[in-house]
Amino acid sequence: MTDSKHPELHVYEEQRDDLMDVAMGFGVFFAVLFVIAIVATIITIAMR
Template identity: 60%
Template structure:
C-alpha cells in the first residue's frame, strides 16, 4: 500500500459538491425510471 503522505491531489475539487451532484444525479435517474414504470403501468 502506498504512503498517503506521498499522494498529491493534482485536481483539488469540492467534495461536498461532488457528493451533492452525484446524489442528485442518482436520485434523478431512479426517479425517472420509477416515473416511466408508473406511466407504463397506467397505460398498459
C-alpha cells in the same frame, strides 16, 4: 519516507470538492430513480 505508498508523498493533481461531488452523486441518482418511476407509472397506466 522513501516508501512510495506513504500518503503524504501523494499530492492531489487537482483540487477536489468532496461535498459537491457527493451532492451531485445524490442528485443524479435521484434523477435516474425519478425517471424510472415516471416510466413505470406511464407503463402501469397504459396497461389498464
